[in-house]
Amino acid sequence: MDSSLVPAISARSAVLSLLLALHPPSLSTREIIAAMELFGISEPTTRVALTRMVAAGDLIRDESSYTLSERLLHRQRDVEPPVQRRWRGTWELAIVTTSGRSAADRTALRREMQRQRVAELREGVWTRPANLRREWPQRLLQVSTCFEARPTSDSAALAARLWDLDGWAAAGRAFVEALDETTDEPSRFRTMVAAVRHLQSDPLLPAELLPTDWPVEALSVRYADYRSWVGNLGRNR
Numbered sequence: 001m002d003s004s005l006v007p008a009i010s011a012r013s014a015v016l017s018l019l020l021a022l023h024p025p026s027l028s029t030r031e032i033i034a035a036m037e038l039f040g041i042s043e044p045t046t047r048v049a050l051t052r053m054v055a056a057g058d059l060i061r062d063e064s065s066y067t068l069s070e071r072l073l074h075r076q077r078d079v080e081p082p083v084q085r086r087w088r089g090t091w092e093l094a095i096v097t098t099s100g101r102s103a104a105d106r107t108a109l110r111r112e113m114q115r116q117r118v119a120e121l122r123e124g125v126w127t128r129p130a131n132l133r134r135e136w137p138q139r140l141l142q143v144s145t146c147f148e149a150r151p152t153s154d155s156a157a158l159a160a161r162l163w164d165l166d167g168w169a170a171a172g173r174a175f176v177e178a179l180d181e182t183t184d185e186p187s188r189f190r191t192m193v194a195a196v197r198h199l200q201s202d203p204l205l206p207a208e209l210l211p212t213d214w215p216v217e218a219l220s221v222r223y224a225d226y227r228s229w230v231g232n233l234g235r236n237r
Contacts, residue, residue: 009190011041011049016058017193019068021227026067035230040186081199082117087131087206089155090148094136096124098143112140117204119162127162129155131206159209171198172215179222192226195219 009017018035019025027035029050036046050066053059059066094113101109110120116137118126130148140146151158159165175195182188202216 009193011036011045012053012058013193014039014041014189015046015049015053015066016068016072017189017196018230019059019066020072021230024067025073026065028065030064032066038185039189081202081204082132082134084131084204084206085133087129087208090130090150091127091155091158092118092130092146093149094118094126094140094144094146096126096144101143109140109143112137116140117202119203121162128203129159129206129209132204156209159203159205163203163205165203165205165211168198168201168203169211169213169215172219173213176215176218176222179226192223196223199223 014036015032018032019027029047032050033043033046037043050059050061054061054066057069058072060069096109113120113126116128116134117132118128121127126144136146175191175198178191179188179195182191199216199219207214
């Protein structure tokens, strides 16, 4: 697999990835250190990372255990994709109606739209098929008008224009292959972290609009198996 798809992971990212896979997201110091050593991160490096993460508000320390902060619990919920509903051919539209926003506000809005799996049709106009069972966040409703409409053009062609579906599928299949072939735990851990990030960028389109051999199910199964393994890892050591 292309090494650029699996970048090096800092101790902070490794600890977060470990806890994000757990329910509840809490482990003792000993359990975290044992897991990090398995993933190739030394005890001193892990302890420094834990201290800094507590100071930064990423983690809450309670006696000898560490738990994700409320802010990062929201991130854990983001890992779980919205539930899909039957698609009736309509698309969601979000049209930005406020002006004079700062560069920081525009960047934050773009990130939130992308987190909602909405693509930019043109500047200030965002859209996606209306197949997700979720409400628009209030912070988006404050700056945009949201409604549903039926496009006059072909939906499959529009989806292919807005998302690089072939590229996403190729990367997903590469992750599946790498996870099946990788045997050493540090490499497997880094690959899984990168694969989860890829899963979070899945546009969650209706099946009618996806290319054949879409790899999201295969990748999701491997992530579920890995979460189960990680969940038992620290607590059994």
